Structure formats: structure tokens, C-alpha cells
Amino acid sequence: MVRHVLDLDRLHAAGMVTPRGDRTRIAEEYRRIKRPLLIKAFAGDESQVDKGNLIMVTSAIPGEGKTFTAVNLAMSMAKERDVYVLLVDADLSRPKVSETLNLKAEKGLADLLEDETMDVGDVLMRTSVENLSIIPAGRPHPMGTELLASDRAQRVIGEISHRYPNRIILFDSAPVLASNEGGALSRFVGQVVFVVEAEKTSESEVKGALEVLSACKHIGLVLNKARTRLSTGRLGGYYGSYYQEGAA
Ligand SMILES: Nc1ncnc2c1ncn2[C@@H]1O[C@H](COP(=O)(O)OP(=O)(O)O)[C@@H](O)[C@H]1O
Ligand SMILES: [Mg+2]
Numbered sequence: 001m002v003r004h005v006l007d008l009d010r011l012h013a014a015g016m017v018t019p020r021g022d023r024t025r026i027a028e029e030y031r032r033i034k035r036p037l038l039i040k041a042f043a044g045d046e047s048q049v050d051k052g053n054l055i056m057v058t059s060a061i062p063g064e065g066k067t068f069t070a071v072n073l074a075m076s077m078a079k080e081r082d083v084y085v086l087l088v089d090a091d092l093s094r095p096k097v098s099e100t101l102n103l104k105a106e107k108g109l110a111d112l113l114e115d116e117t118m119d120v121g122d123v124l125m126r127t128s129v130e131n132l133s134i135i136p137a138g139r140p141h142p143m144g145t146e147l148l149a150s151d152r153a154q155r156v157i158g159e160i161s162h163r164y165p166n167r168i169i170l171f172d173s174a175p176v177l178a179s180n181e182g183g184a185l186s187r188f189v190g191q192v193v194f195v196v197e198a199e200k201t202s203e204s205e206v207k208g209a210l211e212v213l214s215a216c217k218h219i220g221l222v223l224n225k226a227r228t229r230l231s232t233g234r235l236g237g238y239y240g241s242y243y244q245e246g247a248a
Contacts, residue, residue, distance in 0.1 A: 040191055089135065187215045194213070199226075
């Protein structure tokens with residue numbers, strides 16, 4: 001079986017998380033971000049939520065760090081024993097997962113949703129990280145919203161979650177204020193990770209976006225690109241990511 005080799009050194013050099021257990025600040029931040037998400041997905045008690053293993057990463061507007069967050073989360077989760085991760089590039093207008101991971105992909109989600117004869121197995125790419133698979137976005141598609149809102153999308157996502165019940169399915173999504181793609185997808189997932197770019201996204205944008213996502217009851221917030229405060233009280237040069245549960 002073909003496994004696509006991921007260049008973990010390159011990811012590490014780009015300041016991202018790898019599943020190797022690097023002791024970096026970003027790895028530590030994502031360890032904290034993933035924990036409550038995994039509990040809602042798999043706890044096996046009352047903390048577990050319906051469809052909690054289907055998680056969508058989104059934000060209000062482009063460029064806030066959705067892909068950065070989705071890839072880091074996928075890597076961090078793939079480091080866990082017994083957790084299998086399927087990262088789906090569902091930002092059909094501005095797909096970036098393949099580029100970020102340097103994967104050459106021809107077919108993907110858009111093709112799968114459009115072509116009734118295709119099967120999930122036709123677009124799923126296994127990687128050199130044993131418990132991480134990817135579904136790329138596929139051919140650029142002008143009608144992403146229609147595809148993601150379709151009955152076919154509901155069936156395909158249902159099939160993915162049925163086929164891989166013990167798997168985290170992480171969707172890197174379109175920004176919700178730019179199109180209806182994100183809103184369409186939020187109806188199918190159990191958890192939303194909502195990325196807010198520190199000192200950039202306005203409060204009204206956040207409020208507007210959370211309204212669009214109201215179909216999902218479990219929304220957590222990642223404050224991305226936050227400059228850290230040093231012990232001296234000065235702002236440090238690093239970006240940090242902080243997670244807050246139940247933000248909505
Ligand atoms: N916390 C961060 N630290 C450093 N760079 C970041 C961070 N978050 C995002 N970036 C960079 O900002 C740019 C936009 O992020 P991206 O994840 O592509 O945004 P989106 O998917 O929301 O459009 C990318 O170049 C990404 O590498
Ligand atoms: Mg993106």
C-alpha cells in the first residue's frame with residue numbers, strides 16, 4: 001500500500017508540530033488544545049458528545065490560521081497511541097493542506113462529492129505517519145457550497161464516520177463569513193474549533209461567524225498568533241495559541 005512520505009524536518013523547520021514528540025512550545029500548545037477535543041470525541045462517559053470525533057476547524061475570515069491549526073492538531077493527535085486521524089481539506093475555494101504538507105494530489109473531496117461512482121478509498125491518502133491519512137481538496141471547484149450542502153456530502157461524511165468510528169476526522173474548512181461552505185459543513189460535525197487571529201478579527205466578525213455555526217453546540221476557540229507576554233510584562237516575539245472551551 002502506498003504511503004506518502006511527509007517531510008517532518010521541513011514541518012519542524014516551518015515552526016509546526018510533528019508527531020515525533022519534539023519539545024517545542026508549539027507542540028506544548030497543541031497538546032493543550034487537543035486534550036478537551038479528544039475527551040469530547042472518545043471519553044466513553046457523559047463528557048463524550050454526539051459525533052464528537054467529527055471536528056471542523058474554521059474562522060470568520062481568510063488568513064487567520066485555520067490550515068495551520070488543522071495541520072498542527074492532526075500532527076499532535078497522530079502522536080497519541082490508538083488515535084487515528086483523517087485530515088480532510090474541505091476549504092474547496094482556497095485549499096492549502098496538500099501544499100503545507102508538500103503532497104502531490106490529483107483527486108480529492110470535490111471529486112468525491114461530485115462523482116457518485118467514486119468511493120472514499122479512491123481519494124484517501126495514507127502517509128508515512130502511520131495513524132495519519134489525508135483527503136485532499138481535489139480539483140478546484142466553483143460551487144463548493146453546493147457540494148458541501150448536498151445530500152451526497154451528508155452521505156459521504158456519514159459513511160466516513162461509520163467506516164472509521166474510532167478515528168478523528170478533522171476538516172480544514174472555509175472561513176464562514178466568506179461563503180456558505182463552512183456553515184454547510186457545520187451541520188455534519190460534533191465539534192467546531194474556531195480560530196481567532198489575535199488583535200485582528202473584530203468582535204462583530206466573531207459574533208457573526210458564531211451565529212452561522214450555531215447548528216453545532218460544541219465550539220471551542222483558538223486564539224492564534226497571540227504575542228506572548230514575557231515575565232517582564234513586555235510582549236514577546238513568539239506567536240502562541242490558546243484554547244478556550246465552550247466559547248459560544
Ligand atoms: N500561530 C502561527 N504562527 C506562525 N505563523 C502562522 C500562525 N498561524 C498562521 N500562520 C501563518 O499565517 C498564514 C495564514 O495561515 P493559514 O493557516 O493558511 O490561514 P487560513 O487557513 O485561515 O486561511 C500562513 O502563512 C501560516 O503559515
Ligand atoms: Mg486555509
